[in-house]
Amino acid sequence: MSAEQPALTTTVSDNNAVTLPLVKKPYPPSYLGGFAACAANFFTHPLDLLKVRLQTVKGANKSASHVIRNIYVHEGLVGFYNGISAAVLRQMTYSMARFTTYDIMKKQLANEDGSLPFYRTAVAGVVAGAVG
Numbered sequence: 001m002s003a004e005q006p007a008l009t010t011t012v013s014d015n016n017a018v019t020l021p022l023v024k025k026p027y028p029p030s031y032l033g034g035f036a037a038c039a040a041n042f043f044t045h046p047l048d049l050l051k052v053r054l055q056t057v058k059g060a061n062k063s064a065s066h067v068i069r070n071i072y073v074h075e076g077l078v079g080f081y082n083g084i085s086a087a088v089l090r091q092m093t094y095s096m097a098r099f100t101t102y103d104i105m106k107k108q109l110a111n112e113d114g115s116l117p118f119y120r121t122a123v124a125g126v127v128a129g130a131v132g
Contacts, residue, residue, distance in 0.1 A: 030096070030100040030103040031096055031099070034092055034095040034099055037091040037095035038088050040091075041087050041091050045080075045081060045083075045084045045087050046080040046081065049081075050064060050067060053067045094132040095132065097132040098128045098132030101127060101128040102128035105124035105127050106121065109121075109123060
């Protein structure tokens with residue numbers, strides 16, 4: 001065992017001790033957060049479309065059920081996903097930029113031992129939020 005890598009000692013019984021190396025969990029790549037935001041968009045886009053249609057509908061029939069029925073009758077099930085390409089592209093650019101910036105800032109602001117105090121985590125979050 002190298003001197004750089006700390007070890008975790010666990011007692012199995014009174015006579016035997018097992019030494020296991022501490023292993024850091026690997027961080028998932030930052031682009032996975034952007035892909036997750038895109039996937040979430042497939043669930044939230046119909047609600048966003050409904051919101052916009054409710055805001056722009058004219059006349060006496062301003063209920064959500066009427067707008068939903070109108071979209072389904074005139075455009076079909078696919079009509080609930082009109083404009084999703086722009087929404088997914090926005091998520092790909094903004095979310096991936098935020099997550100990547102956050103990861104880079106965390107690495108830059110970490111102490112020599114790899115620890116990251118809360119205030120530095122907050123600074124990384126503020127900078128990432130300003131970027132994306």
